[in-house]
Amino acid sequence: MVTNRCITIKGTRDGLTLFMDDTCAFNDLLKELESVLSMNYIAENEQPIRIRVELGNRYITGEQEEKLKEMFANQQNFTVDQIVSNVILKQTALEWKDDTAIKLHNKIIRSGQELNIVGDLLLIGDVNPGGKVVATGNIYILGHLRGIAHAGSDGNKSSIIAASYMSPTQLRIANVMSRSPDEGDGGMMECGFVDRDSEQIIMDRISTLARTRSDLSVFERRIMNG
Known part of the structure; x- marks a missing residue:
């Protein structure tokens, strides 16, 4: 030195x-x-x-x-x-905080309605067929997902979509889109994430996120474990 x-x-x-x-x-x-x-x-x-x-x-x-x-x-x-540098502008810090904050909404997203947020979305309620939720970060739904969910809307393929009951019309993470499930398909406590090898959205139990997305925050792991 x-x-x-x-x-x-x-x-x-x-x-x-x-x-x-x-x-x-x-x-x-x-x-x-x-x-x-x-x-x-x-x-x-x-x-x-x-x-x-x-x-x-x-x-x-x-x-x-x-x-x-x-x-x-x-x-x-x-x-x-x-x-x-360890120092950033206050405005930059506020924008970073907004981008990474978890936004809580307690409502039902009905047909024709769309909810767009910056950051992670925690929705306490259902997304009905014809409804749509969009977030730049992750999407957590404590309810039924029967409509459309688009996570990582600004291009983040590491984002996930999790729901208490998963039966979406469509899932989208960044620019990766999944097909609509077959009639009657759906599962309890499931999540969707982009597989790094196949570049496709994989559906699995929420518990697998501890292995596939180990970088999730403590708050997010708390949601996964109920």
């Missing part, structure tokens, strides 16, 4: 990580970075070193980020993999 006044350099198996002191002035950081990049870290004709930049608790504007990238671009010895 090499330590300068504003920049600490740590070697890894993948290349170099540059830790930027978030208490230094940005202009001082740029001056020291210019000095660091001018050092001969690799011999001629070797592959460029991959760089990860850790900004710590420093927020940088788009213009400042472009200055950083430009400094690396002027050096043939380096290629930037990531520029990472």
Whole structure:
């Protein structure tokens, strides 16, 4: 590990990580970075070193980020993999919270009605034939799903659809669509998810999600277990 006044350099198996002191002035950081990049870290004709930049608790504007990238671009010895900061704008944080929040609705979705939400949907009620629910995240229905459900509407194929009683007109996850079930088909406590190998929607018991979607949150696992 090499330590300068504003920049600490740590070697890894993948290349170099540059830790930027978030208490230094940005202009001082740029001056020291210019000095660091001018050092001969690799011999001629070797592959460029991959760089990860850790900004710590420093927020940088788009213009400042472009200055950083430009400094690396002027050096043939380096290629930037990531520029990472612990800080984001409040508006970005609110949008992220909205995208990942679970939205609770206690109602029946009747024929001709459509419910669209951003994030995960927890519906306490039925989706009747001709009704439709759409969510950018997962869909959990504590009731009968007899209409249409579209999870991962913004393209997330890892989304799931789960229902207390599953007999949908149609299931859709991202751009993957399932056929309508045969007359009389349906099951208790079932879920639909996209199989990573076949790129098709698979129907199975909700309990299988602990294995197929181990990245689901604690709240989601609590729903699966009733």
